[in-house]
Amino acid sequence: MSVESTDPSLDHLGFEEVVRLLDAEGIRRAHAVPLFRWLQTGRRLNFEAPLERWLAARPGVCTEATRVSETPSADGETRKFLLRLADGQEVESVLMGFKGRHTACLSTQVGCAMGCVFCATGQMGFRRHLKVGEIIAQARFLETWLRENHDDRLRNIVMMGMGEPLHNFEATMQALELLTDTRGLGIGAPRVTISTVGHVPGIRKLARHPKRYSLAVSLHGATDEEREPLVPINRRWPLVELMDACREFSEIRNQRVFIAWTLIAGVNDDVAQARRLAELLKGMDVHVNLIPLNPTDGYAPQAPGAGEVLAFQRVLQDAGLPSTIRQRKGIDVGAGCGQLATRSGAL
DSSP states (O other), X not given: OOOOTTOOOOTTSOHHHHHHHHHHXXXXXXXXXXXXXXXXXXXXXXXXXXXXXXXXXXXXXXXXXXXXXEEEOTTSSEEEEEEEETTSOEEEEEEEEETTEEEEEOXXXXXXSSOOTTOHHHHHOEEEEOOHHHHHHXXXXXXXXXXXXXXXXXXXXXXXXXXXXXXXXXXXXXXHHHHTOTTTTOOOGGGEEEEESOOHHHHHHHHTOSSOOEEEEEOOOSSHHHHTTTOGGGXXXXXXXXXXXXXXXXXXXXXXXXXXXXXXXXXXXXXXXXXXXXXXXXXXXXXXXXEEOOOBTTBOOOOXXXXXXXXXXXXXXXXXXXXXXXXXXXXXXXXXTTOOOOTTTOO
């Protein structure tokens, strides 16, 4: 990783880069351990005088991410945070609890260029990529909040917040390299899931990445004609290319691919579409997550009823495809899948 000389922050640096920086300043390697831990987790322990003096002369070593608002769900298990970055742009990050374990849902962009019609972030349009430090800052904020309020730590990370992670591939991968470093947060790579709407070049690059992250692909349509109105990027990377990339990922990594299917009443929730989906995925190592549509102001259709959801799932089960109906979390506070949008960008 490289750092521009105009950027005072250090939280985008790998551990060995921190070591080299301190060495160049005449500070012993031993100080790199607590410094790196603090930069990544917000936990400030065992800072000795030489490091304290050095930091006092270096303001801004942690990337700015200031809490604008905090919204808890009614069940208390999900909490959405709006964070303001140094340039005034805002992103949303979500902390999700389940059976005593907490997951951070992180954003990788301000807005999104993919334009999925039912997604609040897609309705914002694309503003800019997040930097490595801005992704780290979200995780550090959530880890600190969790430690202070629940005496706990993050266990999982999902790159499913605002933006398309594989469109911001290098920054996303660099951030995850730091987030999985055992000297920092130490999130195990198998506990990281990267969600994509179908960025084919990114999937192929991820297949060759040394870390074993999970891949989730948002499909929502089983033919190009059905998918393109929902996911416009399908025009650039149609289903034949996307499915080839998913097979390549699965074969190279010997890993299952998770398929996300947002169920929209009257649009893609009937058994005929379920049969086409089963045919599309035939012979692939996949698990299908069925997600009843989460409401957004910019998209009129609604989620199907429970009967339609179960009928769709039965078709997949009969075809031998494992599937789960995704537990809906944080819907009441706009923290569910597809609901994230900044205050200034919400429609």
